[in-house]
Amino acid sequence: MKPRAPQHRSSGFCIGVDVGGTKISSALFTADGAMLSKRKVPIDRSGPNAPVAQIALAVAELAAEAGELEIASSGHSVAAVGIVVPGVVFHGSGEVWAPNIAGWDRFPLAARLEERTPLPVVLDSDRAAYVLGEQWCGVAKGFRDVVFVAFGTGIGAGILADGRLVRGSGDIAGAVGWFALDPRFRPEYGERGCFECEASGSAVGLLAQRALEEGRPSAIAAIAASSGGEITAETVFQAAAGGDALAREILDHVAEAMAMGIANIVSILNPEIVVLGGGLFQSDLRLLEPVRQRVARWAQPLAAAAVRIEPSGLGEDAGLYGAAKLAWDSVRVWP
Numbered sequence: 001m002k003p004r005a006p007q008h009r010s011s012g013f014c015i016g017v018d019v020g021g022t023k024i025s026s027a028l029f030t031a032d033g034a035m036l037s038k039r040k041v042p043i044d045r046s047g048p049n050a051p052v053a054q055i056a057l058a059v060a061e062l063a064a065e066a067g068e069l070e071i072a073s074s075g076h077s078v079a080a081v082g083i084v085v086p087g088v089v090f091h092g093s094g095e096v097w098a099p100n101i102a103g104w105d106r107f108p109l110a111a112r113l114e115e116r117t118p119l120p121v122v123l124d125s126d127r128a129a130y131v132l133g134e135q136w137c138g139v140a141k142g143f144r145d146v147v148f149v150a151f152g153t154g155i156g157a158g159i160l161a162d163g164r165l166v167r168g169s170g171d172i173a174g175a176v177g178w179f180a181l182d183p184r185f186r187p188e189y190g191e192r193g194c195f196e197c198e199a200s201g202s203a204v205g206l207l208a209q210r211a212l213e214e215g216r217p218s219a220i221a222a223i224a225a226s227s228g229g230e231i232t233a234e235t236v237f238q239a240a241a242g243g244d245a246l247a248r249e250i251l252d253h254v255a256e257a258m259a260m261g262i263a264n265i266v267s268i269l270n271p272e273i274v275v276l277g278g279g280l281f282q283s284d285l286r287l288l289e290p291v292r293q294r295v296a297r298w299a300q301p302l303a304a305a306a307v308r309i310e311p312s313g314l315g316e317d318a319g320l321y322g323a324a325k326l327a328w329d330s331v332r333v334w335p
Contacts, residue, residue, distance in 0.1 A: 013066040014331075015119075016323030017055055017083040018126060019043070021100030021153070024051065026058035027317075028066055028078075029324035031332070033137040037065055038320070048103025049112065055083060056116035063119065080120040082327035084129040084319055085109070088171050094123065100153075122330040126150075127174045128165050129322025130312075131158030134275045136325045139313035145271045148318070149176065149262060152278035155196045157265065158322075179261050198257035201279045204233035207250050218246035237284050255287050259294030266307050267300040277312035285311055 013036075018025045020043065027038040039058060044050035063078045087098035094110025113121050131148035134140040140148075144163040150156050155177035159166040166173045177196030182189075188197050197203055208220050209231050220239045224231045239247035262274055280287065288311060296304045312318055 013069070013078045014324050014327035015059055015062050015066075015078055015081045016129075016320045016325075016327065017058060017081065018129065018319035018323055019051060019055065019083065019085045019098070019101070020126070020319075021086055021098075024054050024058065025317075025320055026055075026062060027320045027324070028062045029321075029328075031328060033321065033324070035317070035320070035324075036069070037062060038317075043101070045102060048101070048107055051101060051104075052109065052112045052116065055113065059117050059119065078119055079331045080122060080327040081117065082122050082124070082129070082323035082325070082330070083109075083113070084124050084126045084323045084326070086126050089123045089125050090171055091123075091167070096123065120330065122326050124165075124323075124326050125156075125158075125171075125174070126319050126322075127156040127158035128167070129158070129319045129326065130277060131160050131275070131322065132165070132325045133314055133318040133321030133323075134277075134312060135160060137314065137321050138275070138318060139310045140273050140275055143272045145269070146273050146275065147265050147269060147271045148275040148277060148312070149265065150278035151200060151258070151276065151280040153200060153202045154192070155200050155261070155278075159269065161269065176261060176265065179264055181257060181260050195257065195261045199254050199261060201233045204236050204250060204254055204280070205231045207253065208236050208247070211246055211250065216246050219244045220247055233280060234283070237286070240286070251287065252290070255290040256294060258287065258291045260298055262291065262309065263295045263298030263304070266295060266303045270300075270303045271307055273308040273310060275310055275312055277315070277318055281311045282315050 014029050016027050016029060022043055023040055024043050025040045028036045044054055059081055066078050085096050085098045086100055089096050095106045096104055096109045098104040110123055130150055131146055134148055135146050140146045146160040148158040157174040157176045159174055178193035179195035181194050212221055220235055223238050224235045236247045236250055240251050292309050314321055
């Protein structure tokens with residue numbers, strides 16, 4: 001990473017890049033959070049350096065676009081690039097650990113990017129970006145104590161305490177998927193964490209698969225067969241919408257587990273708002289109200305009464321907005 005002393009930038013552009021397990025999204029932003037251009041490509045899995053080349057190309061293309069815009073407006077060039085990854089960023093070394101990307105185990109991402117772009121780069125985790133994005137331009141705007149919980153393939157949380165990111169001593173804070181919610185320990189809890197095994201997007205499909213293997217009657221299998229055969233959270237949502245008893249039972253279980261995990265967050269951190277995002281809260285909000293009601297039952301009463309629980313206002317773009325905010329924060333002294 002190229003360090004740069006903070007400077008006041010009231011205009012110009014920053015670039016945000018959100019590296020996911022299956023895609024890389026990138027966008028050009030103004031200082032006030034306007035997204036001017038966005039692109040998304042499938043991630044190249046041919047080797048650990050392949051995604052680096054994709055990131056560098058996206059940055060170069062967006063920087064060129066910014067150059068065209070600044071000619072028209074006599075503005076300023078790209079100030080910095082924020083890049084977020086689905087895992088852990090070790091800030092002291094610029095290395096990353098992203099288990100969904102082959103070869104990214106203590107991978108020197110900062111050093112590799114320095115070789116490919118002249119722009120200042122700042123790295124962080126996607127969960128940090130989610131919470132920063134929502135606070136900057138989303139549903140948490142104006143709040144200083146915020147938690148973003150992403151319910152996707154896994155579960156992770158971005159945490160702001162009094163406006164500051166909480167990263168922990170080893171940059172691992174927010175790994176809430178490892179919350180212990182069930183005293184009946186199962187082997188998979190040791191691999192993925194109890195909360196993640198009971199309430200993530202992948203857990204919904206696995207719970208359904210397990211129930212079908214036990215012989216439970218359900219429309220889930222027929223719905224899955226009509227759409228390729230894989231049982232996913234979307235399959236279960238479709239079955240539940242049609243009144244399927246097993247699908248509704250699974251979603252009730254997931255809502256209870258979600259509420260327990262969120263209640264633990266509320267009781268520990270006493271946030272003003274908890275933002276719910278990820279795949280389970282993008283296309284279908286049927287779990288939102290049951291979760292709200294059950295959090296009130298499980299959490300510390302005063303904290304539960306004060307907290308707001310809201311779906312993401314930025315959806316799948318929360319990471320992009322947060323990446324851009326990280327970039328701006330690296331070069332700008334905010335008022």
